[in-house]
Amino acid sequence: MATQVGMVANDVKPPETKSKLGIRHIQVALLFLAMLFAYSMRVNMSMAIVAMTDTNNENTFNWNIQTQSVILSSFFWGYIVLQLPAGELAARFGGSILITIVVGANAVISLLVPLSAYYGGWEALCACRVLQGLTQGFLFPTIHNLIGKWVPLEEKSRLGTIIYAGAQLGTAFQLLVSGFIADYWGWPAIFYINGALGAIWTAAYVMLGADSPQTSKMISAEEKIYIQHSLGQVGEQKKLKTPWKEIWTSLPFYAVIIAHCGQNWGFWTLMTEIPSYMKKILGVDIKANGAMSALPYLVMFILGFPFGFVSDYVLKKQWISITVCRKISNTIGIWGPAVTLIGLSYVPAGNIVLAVTLLTVVVGLNAGQYTGYLLVHIDMAPNFAGSMMGITNFFANIISIMAPLMAGLILQDERDPYQWYQVFYVSSGIYFASNLFFIIFATSEKQKWNEPIADDEPERTTKAV
Numbered sequence: 001m002a003t004q005v006g007m008v009a010n011d012v013k014p015p016e017t018k019s020k021l022g023i024r025h026i027q028v029a030l031l032f033l034a035m036l037f038a039y040s041m042r043v044n045m046s047m048a049i050v051a052m053t054d055t056n057n058e059n060t061f062n063w064n065i066q067t068q069s070v071i072l073s074s075f076f077w078g079y080i081v082l083q084l085p086a087g088e089l090a091a092r093f094g095g096s097i098l099i100t101i102v103v104g105a106n107a108v109i110s111l112l113v114p115l116s117a118y119y120g121g122w123e124a125l126c127a128c129r130v131l132q133g134l135t136q137g138f139l140f141p142t143i144h145n146l147i148g149k150w151v152p153l154e155e156k157s158r159l160g161t162i163i164y165a166g167a168q169l170g171t172a173f174q175l176l177v178s179g180f181i182a183d184y185w186g187w188p189a190i191f192y193i194n195g196a197l198g199a200i201w202t203a204a205y206v207m208l209g210a211d212s213p214q215t216s217k218m219i220s221a222e223e224k225i226y227i228q229h230s231l232g233q234v235g236e237q238k239k240l241k242t243p244w245k246e247i248w249t250s251l252p253f254y255a256v257i258i259a260h261c262g263q264n265w266g267f268w269t270l271m272t273e274i275p276s277y278m279k280k281i282l283g284v285d286i287k288a289n290g291a292m293s294a295l296p297y298l299v300m301f302i303l304g305f306p307f308g309f310v311s312d313y314v315l316k317k318q319w320i321s322i323t324v325c326r327k328i329s330n331t332i333g334i335w336g337p338a339v340t341l342i343g344l345s346y347v348p349a350g351n352i353v354l355a356v357t358l359l360t361v362v363v364g365l366n367a368g369q370y371t372g373y374l375l376v377h378i379d380m381a382p383n384f385a386g387s388m389m390g391i392t393n394f395f396a397n398i399i400s401i402m403a404p405l406m407a408g409l410i411l412q413d414e415r416d417p418y419q420w421y422q423v424f425y426v427s428s429g430i431y432f433a434s435n436l437f438f439i440i441f442a443t444s445e446k447q448k449w450n451e452p453i454a455d456d457e458p459e460r461t462t463k464a465v
Helices: 023-052 065-079 083-091 095-136 139-150 153-184 188-208 221-231 244-248 251-278 284-319 322-344 352-371 372-378 382-410 419-443
Strands: 001-006 238-242
Touching: 023 065, 023 095, 023 139, 023 153, 023 221, 023 251, 065 095, 065 153, 065 251, 065 382, 083 095, 083 139, 083 419, 095 139, 095 188, 139 153, 139 382, 153 188, 153 284, 244 382, 251 284, 251 322, 251 352, 251 382, 251 419, 284 322, 284 352, 322 352, 322 372, 322 419, 352 372, 352 382, 372 382, 382 419
Parallel strands: none
Antiparallel strands: 001 238
């Protein structure tokens, strides 16, 4: 069930001092850090497992590449479970309690990872990762819920971008520092530091966070009125019936699902396997490995801003339609990496600079997704974009499980460059096919079923199709 917010009363005048810093900016900072720490704990295993299986060091494990692939994919076994119900749970119980569970639970589990690996083996380690994935299933629906309550419409683009930027910065910083942490203090320190930072954030959020301006004890009356006036949170809310049949029979929506799945295959193959490729093929030591593995995600973070600016500018000038704009962005973000991965297969052995440059281009161009398929949910049916995102994210994260497992099946000898090239070719092919389907069948035109009958309205004599 989706909700549509009614209009604010006309007699409420917004304050003139709306631009000054307020409690909403504290919430934005906390949510930015929540994304940063959640993604740090999501991706830390990609670097940690390199140190955990390095037989040249103490306290390591003799896990083959197939076992490592199972460990790397296990996070997503739990992650996909709550994708579909998470939006409803966030609406029912409030965003603040769920975001606290996300970061707090991940912090506690992160502290337990080293003990689990030592005394329970890879099976116990997988169990920890499944639990972390399960709780992170709340992450995006909860963030959406809190942004919708705290961020005024006039500030949504810039403040929303800041919050979601935490994901890419968390990924980059985690990959950057993990190698140094493992080298100086041992791989368990990676999880201990992540857990401690998550615990500190949880304590801070319990004191400073709130579900909405209405429940905040710190916000001023002036700022509360400004946010409510902007978001129209005073008027009556209409409950709309989610048009499940129309959603599930929409071919353009299936094009979005396939594009999301294709992007996730390539992105998470690279996310989980780049550190091992750096170590086994390029011979990069763990400290340099972390820095080189982080570079692509820093570039992706940076490129997200010009993609957004250019897309908004082109649409403002009405040079092309929204549908064409989305497809161009998506093509750059998916076919660009597809071509570059093929080029990576022809890099001469030992040419580390060229290999890292191409890997950086592959991941960096993925920023095109931010103004590609990810926005089509909102273009097609803004009233049900959250439910649609839950569906596409559910299927895309099944792919996130399959991708590293497939890499493990191909990489029977992880020191054989030709087997790595096969991994790259498979990802390139899936990139190409998924975006081709998106180009042919996707649309950003608003669908008729975006405006179904509300629960409190009488049945209409005709139905939108």
